[in-house]
Amino acid sequence: MKFKRPAPEIVKGFESLSTSTISDALDKLGFAGGCQGITPVVSGVKMVGTAYTVRYIPIGAVKGTVGDYIEDVLAGDVIVLDNNERTDCTVWGDILTMTAKMKNVSGTVIDGVCRDIPTILKEKYPLFSRGRFMMTGKDRVMVEAIQVTVNIGKVQVKPGDILVGDDSGVVVVPQEMAEEVLEAAKVIEDVENLIVRAVRDGLSLKEARTKFGYHTLQRKKE
Amino acid sequence: MERKIFDQKYRKRLEKLSTTNLSDALDKVGIRGAVIGIRPLFDKPKVIGSVVTIKITAAGMEKSKHHLGIEAIASAQNGDVIAIDNHGDTQNNCWGELLSCAAKMKGISGVIIDGAARDVDICEELDFPIFARAVVPITARGRIMQEDFDCMIRLGDVQVRPDDVLVGDINGVVVIPPERIDEVLTEAEKLMEKEESMKKDILSGLDILEVDKKYNYEQMLNK
Numbered sequence: 001m002k003f004k005r006p007a008p009e010i011v012k013g014f015e016s017l018s019t020s021t022i023s024d025a026l027d028k029l030g031f032a033g034g035c036q037g038i039t040p041v042v043s044g045v046k047m048v049g050t051a052y053t054v055r056y057i058p059i060g061a062v063k064g065t066v067g068d069y070i071e072d073v074l075a076g077d078v079i080v081l082d083n084n085e086r087t088d089c090t091v092w093g094d095i096l097t098m099t100a101k102m103k104n105v106s107g108t109v110i111d112g113v114c115r116d117i118p119t120i121l122k123e124k125y126p127l128f129s130r131g132r133f134m135m136t137g138k139d140r141v142m143v144e145a146i147q148v149t150v151n152i153g154k155v156q157v158k159p160g161d162i163l164v165g166d167d168s169g170v171v172v173v174p175q176e177m178a179e180e181v182l183e184a185a186k187v188i189e190d191v192e193n194l195i196v197r198a199v200r201d202g203l204s205l206k207e208a209r210t211k212f213g214y215h216t217l218q219r220k221k222e
Numbered sequence: 223m224e225r226k227i228f229d230q231k232y233r234k235r236l237e238k239l240s241t242t243n244l245s246d247a248l249d250k251v252g253i254r255g256a257v258i259g260i261r262p263l264f265d266k267p268k269v270i271g272s273v274v275t276i277k278i279t280a281a282g283m284e285k286s287k288h289h290l291g292i293e294a295i296a297s298a299q300n301g302d303v304i305a306i307d308n309h310g311d312t313q314n315n316c317w318g319e320l321l322s323c324a325a326k327m328k329g330i331s332g333v334i335i336d337g338a339a340r341d342v343d344i345c346e347e348l349d350f351p352i353f354a355r356a357v358v359p360i361t362a363r364g365r366i367m368q369e370d371f372d373c374m375i376r377l378g379d380v381q382v383r384p385d386d387v388l389v390g391d392i393n394g395v396v397v398i399p400p401e402r403i404d405e406v407l408t409e410a411e412k413l414m415e416k417e418e419s420m421k422k423d424i425l426s427g428l429d430i431l432e433v434d435k436k437y438n439y440e441q442m443l444n445k
Contacts, residue, residue, distance in 0.1 A: 031282075057374060060254065060381025061399040084309045084376060144374065149284055151309065156282025174283040 003147065003159040005050045006175050011076070013182045014048045014164050017189060019171045022164055024218040025184035029177060035153030035170040037085075038109060038128050041117060047126035047165035049078035049106030050175075051157050056083045056091060056112075056137070057144035064142030066091055072146075075104035078163040082150035083112030087130055089137040094119035101125055109163055109170050111152045112137075128170045188217050223385060223400045225299045228272060232387070232403060233301070236270045239410045241389055243417075244396045247410035250443050253402065257378040257395040259310075260334060260353050263342050267351035269332035269390040271303035272400075275382060278308040278316055278337065279369040286367030291321045294371045300329035303388045307375035308337030312356035314366045315340040322350040334388060334395055336377045353390045413442065 014022065019034070026033040052073045056066075073079055079100065083091050092108055094116035100108065107126030113133040114120070120127050147159045155172045157163070162173040173181050191212045198208035209215060236244075241256070248255035274294045294304055304325060308316050317333055319341035325333065332351035339345070339354045372384050380397050382388075387398040398406050416437060423433045434440075 058254070058376050058379045058381045060397075061383060061386075061401070062374065062381060086379070088379075149279060149282075149369065151280045154280055154311070154313075156280040156284060158282070158284055176283055 005074075005160050006162060006178055008076070010178050010182065011048060011050060011162055014162060014173070015046070017164070017185050019164050019166050019168045021185045021189050021192070022171050022173060022181065024188050025181045026171065026173065026177075027218040028184050028188075028220055029180055030220050031174065031177060033155055033172045033174075035109070035111075035155050035172065037130055038111065038153045038170050040165060040167055040169070041114065041120050041127040041129060041132065042124050043167055045124055045126045047078060047107035047128070047163065049076050049163060051080045051159055051161045051163055052077040053080045053082065053147055053150045053157060053159050054143055055145045055148055055150050056081065056141040059140060059142050062142075066137050066141065067143035067146070069143070069146050070096060070099050070103070073100070073103065073105055076106055078106045079108040080150060080152060080157050080163065081108065081110045081112065082152060083110060083137070083141060085130060086112045086141070087133060089113075089135050089140040090115040090133055091137045091141065092127070092129075097123055097125050097127070107165060109152055109165065111150075126165055128165045191217060223272060225272060225301060228387070229301060232407065233270060235407055235411070236387075236389055237268065239389075239407075239414060241391050241393045241396045243410040243414045244389055244398065244406065246413050246443060247406045248396060248398070250409050250413075251402065251405050253399065253406070254380060255397045257380050257397065259378060260336060260355055260395050262390065262392060263339060263352045263354055263357060264346045265351070266392045267332060267390070269303055269334070269351050269353070269388070271301045271331040271388060272299075272385050273303050273305045273382060273388045274298045275371060275373055275375045275384050276304065276306045276368060277370045277373055277375050278306060278366050281365055281367045288368055290316060290362055290366075290368040292324070295321065295324050295328055295330065297372065298325070298328055298330050301331055303331050303390070304333045305375065305377060305382055305388060306333065306335045306337060307377065307382075308335065308366060309376070310355060310378070311337045311366070313358065313360070314338060315358050315360055315362050316366065317352065317354070319344045322348050322352070326350045332390065334377065334390055351390070353395060416442065
């Protein structure tokens with residue numbers, strides 16, 4: 001699949017923004033980007049990077065392996081593994097965690113589950129998944145395709161899209177919307193800061209929210 | 223497999239077998255072929271055929287090039303089965319009235335969906351069998367889209383390739399690799415025969431413990 005990574009300064013722009021703010025900005029622009037059911041394994045770690053995608057399929061008459069794609073992943077990428085929401089076999093563990101860490105990969109997002117949780121916790125590796133398990137994906141699933149459009153928590157992810165993860169979960173920013181999302185998110189964040197300040201200064205929350213238009217911040221423009 | 227050869231050589235034999243016989247036979251020869259949780263939405267249809275596959279993905283910035291399902295219907299042959307991989311999504315529809323009409327006209331045996339369908343009443347009137355996980359009223363438009371067709375897909379946790387043989391009945395769906403269909407059919411027929419005579423013995427009043435011992439039922443899948 002033809003794709004290019006977004007400019008580093010655009011990706012960097014998302015580092016200071018929460019997934020909640022980015023999700024509101026995406027709502028405003030008409031894109032539902034939050035990955036349903038995907039949660040962090042490690043608390044308190046932030047992930048920002050560009051998607052490197054891998055799609056799995058069950059082993060059958062055609063047999064394959066869980067893949068050796070990681071050599072092609074660049075520092076700053078997020079590895080995105082679409083295992084079709086499967087929670088009965090893992091596609092990520094300690095060896096991949098150590099390798100990804102060495103390569104300065106930004107993190108991994110799995111529509112499925114991972115194992116070797118102690119290593120992931122110890123390394124504070126940004127790992128987002130549908131849960132934890134230990135049975136291997138080897139001889140159960142195989143890589144079907146690399147760097148193709150995949151689904152994570154019902155959201156379309158294309159190679160080069162920007163993924164942001166924090167304790168609230170993971171949000172997908174389509175690359176072609178990234179600049180717009182960044183702008184909208186900054187506006188939303190500024191307004192929310194103003195509301196908090198106003199409340200601290202003695203305004204009621206209702207007054208502060210009305211003053212700054214809180215309830216329509218995320219509303220799509222007609 | 224050539225459809226003519228399939229129809230001549232295998233269709234009649236498959237018609238006599240249930241998906242349970244076939245699933246047991248697949249277990250016996252060591253193939254993972256039974257799909258869990260996809261069932262007919264009405265009646266007790268029997269659907270048998272070579273598969274034409276469709277793969278669905280979430281809608282997003284990358285847009286669909288084609289109306290979901292139409293190329294698969296156009297490329298299918300008489301008696302084929304259409305299978306749709308929407309990875310178990312029960313929130314979005316991927317099959318309805320118009321596709322059923324078109325598929326029926328084309329002589330397609332039925333559709334098997336790892337996801338949801340709609341217009342089920344009309345499909346029932348049309349007598350076009352639908353197997354799925356759920357029924358919804360919602361449209362696919364703007365929510366999901368066809369990613370590809372005539373490609374490798376999954377139904378449940380089972381790999382499905384174009385031209386694999388699919389059989390569906392009230393018990394569920396099984397996937398049979400055509401290159402091993404002879405072996406699967408031979409085993410399934412043996413199992414069916416054995417179960418038929420067990421049934422006869424039980425109904426004639428023989429004690430179940432005796433029948434079990436006579437036929438060594440627990441060991442039936444041992445090689």
